[in-house]
Amino acid sequence: MKYMKFEVDSQTKKDLEIFETVKEGLSVVGLFNHTQCIGGKKKLYEYLANPLADYKQITERKETIAFFHKHFPDGLNLDKDALDFTEYYLRQPDYPTRMPSWFTAIEKMIADKISTSSNEYYLAEKGVTSTVDLLKNIYEFSIILADKLKEGDAPVFLVKNNDIVLELFQKEAYKEIKDMKKYKSYDIMRLDYMFRYTDKKHIHFFLDLVHEYDALFAVAKAAAKYNLQYPDILPETETVLDLEGLFHPFVENAISNDVHFDNQSNLLFISGPNMAGKSTFLKALGVAVYLAHAGFPVPAGKMKIGILSGLSTTINISDNLSTGYSHFYAEVMRIKDVAHRLEANNRILVLFDELFRGTNVKDAYDGTVAVVSAFAKIRTSFFVISTHIVEAARELESKTNIQFSYFDIKEEDGHPVYTYKLKEGVSDVRLGMYIINKEGVIDLINNITN
Incomplete structure (x- = not known):
């Protein structure tokens, strides 16, 4: 079956900042907009608004x-x-x-x-x-x-x-x-x-x-x-996604990482604390895949990809006050939407950042294990799921097509140093209390009562 249309929704374009920006930052279209005329600018927008699958x-x-x-x-x-x-x-x-x-x-x-x-x-x-x-x-x-x-x-x-x-x-x-x-x-x-x-x-x-x-x-x-490079595009019959030297083009002096997927190893489970680089990595991967399907050069040293039929990200999702959706419910509905898309086109890249962060630890653990186990059964798509619920990794270790990685954090003089380098394995670093103590939150509250 030949997939002619690359499916991507507004949430994904927003997450990857294709047109909109977060906190008045850069956008992907802004990165490429060196056009000299209004017609050229419109054509550039048209290219990026309609990535290809042919x-x-x-x-x-x-x-x-x-x-x-x-x-x-x-x-x-x-x-x-x-x-x-x-x-x-x-x-x-x-x-x-x-x-x-x-x-x-x-x-x-x-x-x-x-x-x-x-x-x-x-x-x-x-x-x-x-x-x-x-x-x-x-x-x-x-x-x-x-x-x-x-x-x-x-x-x-x-x-x-x-x-x-x-x-x-x-x-x-x-x-x-x-x-x-x-x-x-x-x-x-x-x-x-x-x-x-x-x-x-x-x-x-x-x-x-x-x-x-x-x-x-x-x-x-x-x-x-x-310093963007031109990807090696393969037909949709090839289930492969290889990137060497992947970086985010918005980050100055960005640290690059390598990633490899095929139908025998198609799900990447990233663990570790906040601020380690998980979200930036997911965005960089999403941007590279998006640009490759627009026929554009990508932020990587090398890239090889079999054509996909779509891309879905959940990175900056929020609750919806108008519908009464909580953050957790919004996450569940997003997973349901991805499942429907997989049902129709099962050659997509799915990116979830901090899955189930909108609920309690027990539900987050159970939900993460259940959803990741279900996704792992679909070998024709690629999945990257990040979480700070590191305990879920132990439950998933028996799945042979799941890769486990984390962003390395070193300690110097009792303080964490972020390397932003992806390493194989499961993170055992916990920084929650370190950050709370570093910011003096407990002392500030205690001083109120004193």
């Missing part, structure tokens, strides 16, 4: 971005003012539907100059000159691109679109545009008629292509700036 589409986009990254490190040279005005000009509802005569052209020019209210000729003049400048930019870039494509490893997307561009510029009308330097009034009105009526379809093709290239160049620039 091997051909993902690979094609990834290879295009990597090609731009390698051969055009400076990006696309656009005249932003010309592009902005061209977009404005083409959006105007009133456009010519008849071929103008010399007399009509001169008449409109004169009328525009002597009138204080009419700007019809000005719009046509500036719109035409801006569009011509943009078309010249596109042609010049396409000539350079054609030479680069001959060097090998040419992405299908670029070859196909560049062939269309060069073919269009073989038409007489576009040959003339390449050499234009001065514009008579008749030229303005004739080209206005062409751009906004007879050849409107091709002009919008050029504009859409610029937007797409702008978005793809922006991703390539982010890859260079943040």
